[in-house]
Amino acid sequence: KAGVTQTPRYLIKTRGQQVTLSCSPISGHRSVSWYQQTPGQGLQFLFEYFSETQRNKGNFPGRFSGRQFSNSRSEMNVSTLELGDSALYLCASSSTGQGFETQYFGPGTRLLVL
Amino acid sequence: SQQGEEDPQALSIQEGENATMNCSYKTSINNLQWYRQNSGRGLVHLILIRSNEREKHSGRLRVTLDTSKKSSSLLITASRAADTASYFCATDATAGNKLTFGGGTRVLVKP
Numbered sequence: 581k582a583g584v585t586q587t588p589r590y591l592i593k594t595r596g597q598q599v600t601l602s603c604s605p606i607s608g609h610r611s612v613s614w615y616q617q618t619p620g621q622g623l624q625f626l627f628e629y630f631s632e633t634q635r636n637k638g639n640f641p642g643r644f645s646g647r648q649f650s651n652s653r654s655e656m657n658v659s660t661l662e663l664g665d666s667a668l669y670l671c672a673s674s675s676t677g678q679g680f681e682t683q684y685f686g687p688g689t690r691l692l693v694l
Numbered sequence: 695s696q697q698g699e700e701d702p703q704a705l706s707i708q709e710g711e712n713a714t715m716n717c718s719y720k721t722s723i724n725n726l727q728w729y730r731q732n733s734g735r736g737l738v739h740l741i742l743i744r745s746n747e748r749e750k751h752s753g754r755l756r757v758t759l760d761t762s763k764k765s766s767s768l769l770i771t772a773s774r775a776a777d778t779a780s781y782f783c784a785t786d787a788t789a790g791n792k793l794t795f796g797g798g799t800r801v802l803v804k805p
Contacts, residue, residue: 584736613793623782623795636791670736680786680793682727685736 581607584673584686592692598659601689605652605673611635612654613683614646617668626669629654658691666693700783700796708804713770715799717783718763724786726759726766731780731798740768740781745788773803 585604593599605612613636614626625638629648646656652673658665668690672683701716717726725744729737743750743759743766750757756769770777780798787794 615795622797625792625794628792638792668734672737680784681725682739682742683729683737683784683793684739685729687736688734690734 584671584684586669586671586686586689588689589687590690590692592694593661594694595661595663597661598657599661599691600655600657601669601671601691603654603656603671603673603686605654605671606675606684609673609675609684610652611674611676612648612652613672613674613680614654614656615670615672616640617670617688618664618666623670626656661693663693666691700781700799702799703797704800704802706802706804707773709773709775711773711803713773713777713801713803715768715781715801717766717768717796719766719783719785719787719794719796720764721785722788723761724788726757727784727786727793728755728757728766728768729782729784729795731782733779737782770801773801775803775805777801778803 587602611630613628615623617623628636632648643659648654668688670688672685699718727742728740731737741752741757743757754771759766780800782798783796784793
């Protein structure tokens with residue numbers, strides 16, 4: 581099976597802009613989670629989608645949003661970008677319908693906000 | 695603060711030596727997982743241990759879990775240069791709704 585793919589891999593934006601990141605999970609996986617990784621805060625959970633519904637959400641402002649499509653592909657959107665949004669954004673998929681079992685991570689999208 | 699805290703933050707060893715890192719957490723968990731990350735890339739799942747398990751092995755990896763102390767350890771035996779990476783523990787809390795990662799341990803294996 582193909583692994584989790586994320587596009588784009590690198591992105592440069594300026595403050596105030598918005599950005600959309602895409603994630604394609606492993607075939608058959610219905611759970612997709614998003615994480616933000618920064619040197620200062622480490623790995624932080626953004627949200628999780630399962631069967632097109634946001635099932636869990638981390639402590640991030642409303643500027644961070646996401647969605648999941650019927651084919652389980654997911655997108656996350658960050659509006660009104662701030663310098664502090666510069667980070668590696670990781671997507672992970674899982675086959676489980678309950679809890680958080682083994683997560684399969686994509687390579688990440690590195691976002692730089694200038 | 696993060697659910698999982700890892701110790702040490704960094705570790706430098708010679709090839710062939712064993713590497714041990716620890717993870718402490720704060721609340722009851724369903725499971726605890728260990729992941730490896732090479733130089734800012736995606737994370738790779740290493741091993742999952744459930745709350746009712748005490749020890750688990752996978753190849754050169756040995757994980758222990760002590761729920762009474764809310765701690766886990768990851769042992770890498772006979773380390774190789776390719777084991778150079780950051781290692782993270784992650785907990786699925788029973789009362790939580792997310793997978794919470796620790797700060798990670800950076801391991802350098804010198805050839």
